[in-house]
Amino acid sequence: xxxxxxxxxxxxxxxxxxxxxxxxxxxxxxxxxxxxxxxxxxxxxxxxxxxxxxxxxxxxxxxxxxxxxxxxxxxxxxxxxxxxxxxxxxxxxxxxxxxxxxxxxxxxxxxxxxxxxxxxxxxxxxxxxxxxxxxxxxxxxxxxxxxxxxxxxxxxxxxxxxxxxxxxxxxxxxxxxxxxxxxxxxxxxxxxxxxxxxxxxxxxxxxxxxxxxxxxxxxxxxxxxxxxxxxxxxxxxxxxxxxxxxxxxxxxxxxxxxxxxxxxxxxxxxxxxxxxxxx
Amino acid sequence: xxxxxxxxxxxxxxxxxxxxxxxxxxxxxxxxxxxxxxxxxxxxxxxxxxxxxxxxxxxxxxxxxxxxxxxxxxxxxxxxxxxxxxxxxxxxxxxxxxxxxxxxxxxxxxxxxxxxxxxxxxxxxxxxxxxxxxxxxxxxxxxxxxxxxxxxxxxxxxxxxxxxxxxxxxxxxxxxxxxxxxxxxxxxxxxxxxxxxxxxxxxxxxxxxxxxxxxxxxxxxxxxxxxxxxxxxxxxxxxxxxxxxxxxxxxxxxxxxxxxxxxxxxxxxxxxxxxxxxxxxxxxxxxxxxxxxxx
Numbered sequence: 001x002x003x004x005x006x007x008x009x010x011x012x013x014x015x016x017x018x019x020x021x022x023x024x025x026x027x028x029x030x031x032x033x034x035x036x037x038x039x040x041x042x043x044x045x046x047x048x049x050x051x052x053x054x055x056x057x058x059x060x061x062x063x064x065x066x067x068x069x070x071x072x073x074x075x076x077x078x079x080x081x082x083x084x085x086x087x088x089x090x091x092x093x094x095x096x097x098x099x100x101x102x103x104x105x106x107x108x109x110x111x112x113x114x115x116x117x118x119x120x121x122x123x124x125x126x127x128x129x130x131x132x133x134x135x136x137x138x139x140x141x142x143x144x145x146x147x148x149x150x151x152x153x154x155x156x157x158x159x160x161x162x163x164x165x166x167x168x169x170x171x172x173x174x175x176x177x178x179x180x181x182x183x184x185x186x187x188x189x190x191x192x193x194x195x196x197x198x199x200x201x202x203x204x205x206x207x208x209x210x211x212x213x214x215x216x217x218x219x220x221x222x223x224x225x226x227x228x229x230x231x232x233x234x235x236x237x238x239x240x241x242x243x244x245x246x247x248x249x250x251x252x253x254x255x256x257x258x259x260x261x262x263x264x265x266x267x268x269x270x271x272x273x274x275x276x277x278x279x
Numbered sequence: 280x281x282x283x284x285x286x287x288x289x290x291x292x293x294x295x296x297x298x299x300x301x302x303x304x305x306x307x308x309x310x311x312x313x314x315x316x317x318x319x320x321x322x323x324x325x326x327x328x329x330x331x332x333x334x335x336x337x338x339x340x341x342x343x344x345x346x347x348x349x350x351x352x353x354x355x356x357x358x359x360x361x362x363x364x365x366x367x368x369x370x371x372x373x374x375x376x377x378x379x380x381x382x383x384x385x386x387x388x389x390x391x392x393x394x395x396x397x398x399x400x401x402x403x404x405x406x407x408x409x410x411x412x413x414x415x416x417x418x419x420x421x422x423x424x425x426x427x428x429x430x431x432x433x434x435x436x437x438x439x440x441x442x443x444x445x446x447x448x449x450x451x452x453x454x455x456x457x458x459x460x461x462x463x464x465x466x467x468x469x470x471x472x473x474x475x476x477x478x479x480x481x482x483x484x485x486x487x488x489x490x491x492x493x494x495x496x497x498x499x500x501x502x503x504x505x506x507x508x509x510x511x512x513x514x515x516x517x518x519x520x521x522x523x524x525x526x527x528x529x530x531x532x533x534x535x536x537x538x539x540x541x542x543x544x545x546x547x548x549x550x551x552x553x554x555x556x557x558x559x560x561x562x563x564x565x566x567x568x569x570x571x572x573x574x
Contacts, residue, residue, distance in 0.1 A: 011383075110306070114550065115310045118546070120323075171283060212505045231397065232508075258393055270388060
């Protein structure tokens with residue numbers, strides 16, 4: 001009886017989460033002036049102008065494309081760098097392997113706040129050096145590189161855990177057949193490790209898609225804003241523009257890609273995060 | 280030496296070096312540079328670095344705004360931590376026998392992976408003085424100005440609890456699911472109710488995951504930035520009531536309308552954060568280690 005009663009608050013909580021999503025989506029379809037005048041009314045039509053203004057006028061479209069490229073390049077690069085490293089760190093008997101594994105893991109405990117100012121200084125210097133030498137630089141490149149570096153500790157940690165579970169006999173057999181180390185890794189280990197690599201990729205995509213602090217610090221040009229940064233920009237102009245419909249549309253634009261990934265690969269995200277932490 | 284281990288030895292550095300170099304250059308290097316910069320008064324490239332020793336740290340001790348931010352960070356860590364873990368434990372008890380627990384878990388977890396900026400903005404709209412929540416609460420007289428300086432910090436605490444609990448529910452449930460079912464069957468036969476089952480089976484047997492979860496909470500809670508910034512950032516910088524160490528560091532360095540660029544001072548805050556995380560994590564592990572039960 002008590003156990004059944006205890007389920008009620010759980011369902012209320014779950015209901016709130018669903019209702020919040022639904023409310024955001026429905027409100028994004030209402031004209032701005034109705035949003036606060038009639039907060040409970042259903043939209044009478046589809047106010048596409050909200051999405052249009054968020055996408056073009058407030059430049060969330062540009063932000064979307066920037067985020068898409070930065071996140072895609074950084075997540076693929078992180079996995080591409082971390083996979084061979086994690087593989088060697090679990091397999092090699094060299095004395096540096098174990099301390100290096102710990103060295104990567106320590107990075108998970110270093111808060112971004114402890115590295116962010118030197119990173120700001122360093123990227124400003126890279127940018128002015130490149131501008132002087134080649135006459136060109138794009139801060140989005142700096143952001144991508146920093147994203148790669150800060151995602152390495154967790155990714156290496158996750159993948160070392162994963163490679164450790166893979167059997168060694170196949171590598172021995174391949175070596176007996178005369179396959180080179182590189183070939184064994186690419187042809188045998190990478191396909192075996194595919195589930196782990198995909199989990200690592202998704203987790204990085206989700207966390208980098210949401211990252212905002214570094215973007216705020218490293219990127220100053222509106223054209224180069226990432227998506228969450230563009231949403232913040234839109235929010236901060238609200239007191240002058242009152243484009244509430246556009247703001248709701250903006251929130252939906254930021255949430256939908258993550259919702260889509262979650263509906264598609266949710267189990268993998270949950271398992272990856274808990275297995276990664278549970279080891 | 281076998282062919283395999285020879286091949287591995289040859290390939291070791293080519294495989295490991297690229298990741299290590301980038302990690303050192305763009306993460307570990309900056310962390311060490313933070314310590315060095317924190318010993319200087321410096322406004323960034325172009326400004327002469329002025330060595331001031333521990334002056335920035337002395338200034339932290341005397342800066343009331345920093346002390347408030349530090350206290351707020353600890354309040355988030357402790358208050359939200361207690362609620363999140365209490366709620367997560369309760370939920371694992373309730374969810375254990377629910378058929379739809381996977382769905383419930385998935386829905387509780389979802390806010391955790393949504394952009395904290397979107398969550399902050401969305402909640403800000405929900406709690407707007409003339410928004411939906413006050414619309415519902417007005418008839419019963421519970422409406423208040425959730426985002427006014429008096430209430431904002433409490434609202435932030437509730438928001439963080441709401442966003443984060445799902446993740447810890449998921450973690451603790453993963454720990455619970457590894458416990459063989461016959462332990463619960465035995466406990467039920469022995470007449471133990473759910474609460475006693477939790478206390479005598481679940482908790483001791485998933486203690487290692489509880490420890491990891493607690494460590495993760497310490498690390499993650501102290502660096503919360505985006506949620507608070509988006510939640511309060513409708514125009515000017517967050518009010519002093521809502522500032523935590525990350526927010527204050529941002530405002531003292533590159534953030535806000537007129538960035539202060541007190542880079543040495545900001546680095547000192549970063550170093551304090553590393554020290555705080557280290558002390559708390561080491562302490563927590565020590566406190567929690569003894570009670571572990573193996574099975």
